[in-house]
Amino acid sequence: MQKFKNIFPTNYQAIINKINVIHPGRYAKTRNFLNGDITYLSPYISRGVISTKQIMNIILKNGFTFLECEKLIQELCWREYYQRVWQVKKELIWEDLKQAQPDFIHTKMPVSLLHCTTGIEVIDEQLNHLYEIGYVHNHIRMYIASMACNVGKAHWKIPAKWFYYHLLDGDIASNNCSWQWVAASFSSKKYYCNQENINKYTNTNQRDTFLDKTYDEIASIQVPDALTATTLLQLNTNLPITKLPILDVTKPTLIYNSYNLDPNWRANENVNRVLLLEPTHFANHPVSEKVLDFVLALSKNIPDIQVFTGEITSILALYNESNILINDAIISKEHPAFAYYPGIKDQRDWMFPNVTGYYSSFFNFWKKCIQSL
Numbered sequence: 520m521q522k523f524k525n526i527f528p529t530n531y532q533a534i535i536n537k538i539n540v541i542h543p544g545r546y547a548k549t550r551n552f553l554n555g556d557i558t559y560l561s562p563y564i565s566r567g568v569i570s571t572k573q574i575m576n577i578i579l580k581n582g583f584t585f586l587e588c589e590k591l592i593q594e595l596c597w598r599e600y601y602q603r604v605w606q607v608k609k610e611l612i613w614e615d616l617k618q619a620q621p622d623f624i625h626t627k628m629p630v631s632l633l634h635c636t637t638g639i640e641v642i643d644e645q646l647n648h649l650y651e652i653g654y655v656h657n658h659i660r661m662y663i664a665s666m667a668c669n670v671g672k673a674h675w676k677i678p679a680k681w682f683y684y685h686l687l688d689g690d691i692a693s694n695n696c697s698w699q700w701v702a703a704s705f706s707s708k709k710y711y712c713n714q715e716n717i718n719k720y721t722n723t724n725q726r727d728t729f730l731d732k733t734y735d736e737i738a739s740i741q742v743p744d745a746l747t748a749t750t751l752l753q754l755n756t757n758l759p760i761t762k763l764p765i766l767d768v769t770k771p772t773l774i775y776n777s778y779n780l781d782p783n784w785r786a787n788e789n790v791n792r793v794l795l796l797e798p799t800h801f802a803n804h805p806v807s808e809k810v811l812d813f814v815l816a817l818s819k820n821i822p823d824i825q826v827f828t829g830e831i832t833s834i835l836a837l838y839n840e841s842n843i844l845i846n847d848a849i850i851s852k853e854h855p856a857f858a859y860y861p862g863i864k865d866q867r868d869w870m871f872p873n874v875t876g877y878y879s880s881f882f883n884f885w886k887k888c889i890q891s892l
């Protein structure tokens with residue numbers, strides 16, 4: 520069995536149970552600590568199995584007040600904020616969003632992060648965790664990004680691709696925007712970490728490392744030896760080989776993908792259901808074998824779904840002889856990664872459906888969300 524399954528079960532009821540045990544007060548107090556009481560829900564939100572709105576509704580129904588849940592709802596709102604940025608920026612999410620990243624000196628991947636040999640023990644341990652489980656804590660993600668981009672002076676894009684490849688919750692919006700937030704191409708200043716901060720939040724006590732300095736010192740040091748070696752990345756996705764799906768072309772087809780695996784979506788309708796794994800999508804946005812296994816395991820919650828490795832055009836071709844118009848035959852959920860799908864697009868579930876468009880700061884977005892309640 521894949522190791523991730525102990526922490527990230529893929530059965531739908533087990534996922535809902537994870538929401539039911541959330542204690543928002545403990546979450547708010549401890550979320551920044553490596554052993555904090557966090558939700559571990561991001562892989563399911565990213566994959567479209569559950570929505571931010573569903574989580575908010577369940578925790579409020581479980582008797583917690585909005586005030587008690589506010590910190591968690593605010594964090595869930597970061598997800599919505601970044602999705603809204605992606606909807607507006609589209610492919611520009613791959614470019615520096617607000618200003619050019621200051622002070623980068625290369626566009627490669629630091630070798631020590633790739634090989635878990637930075638010398639910062641807890642970081643190396645957590646990098647191994649990333650490879651084994653496909654997940655790391657938010658604070659560790661910030662440390663890694665800061666070491667890569669601000670101390671190691673890499674441009675954010677290549678390390679972000681490496682991260683996305685390995686994360687079960689890989690989400691282009693949350694990932695790219697967070698890397699850019701750390702590297703100051705989507706924020707006003709770079710985020711730096713030092714050994715003291717790492718020790719505090721990871722309950723460790725390592726000393727005398729290249730990060731054992733004040734923030735001001737770290738902001739002005741040369742790239743330390745541990746981060747000087749860099750390399751190019753080769754990331755590929757090995758998609759399963761499948762047959763064409765067998766469709767009843769008198770009925771529409773619901774298109775699922777790695778960002779939409781919602782078992783409740785049009786659950787009672789008599790339709791074809793296809794998990795579409797497009798080689799072109801994964802060539803542009805590769806993911807690891809572990810991530811792909813996770814996606815395939817989550818799709819098992821959807822009765823009668825057929826997995827198809829191929830392009831959307833092959834599904835359209837199956838309707839050539841049918842009387843149904845393509846615009847009625849293909850149904851998907853709105854998503855910036857798949858804007859090119861034809862047909863009907865259902866809206867995703869949002870906590871704050873009326874707050875749309877681009878906001879240059881999260882806190883302006885959040886203010887609007889609160890006003891909209």
Ligand SMILES: Cc1cc2nc3c(=O)[nH]c(=O)nc-3n(C[C@H](O)[C@H](O)[C@H](O)COP(=O)(O)OP(=O)(O)OC[C@H]3O[C@@H](n4cnc5c(N)ncnc54)[C@H](O)[C@@H]3O)c2cc1C
Nearest residue numbers: 558559560561594595597598657660688689690693694697
């Ligand atoms: C460099 C970097 C890269 C990241 N890449 C991704 C990514 O590819 N996919 C992804 O889902 N998240 C990403 N994040 C955001 C965040 O780290 C994860 O969402 C969070 O750690 C997931 O764990 P959790 O569900 O236990 O979080 P919890 O703390 O329990 O939070 C609950 C939910 O709130 C949202 N959330 C919490 N913190 C953030 C945040 N900082 N930004 C956006 N949403 C947040 C997520 O939807 C999360 O599932 C990244 C953060 C950084 C700093």
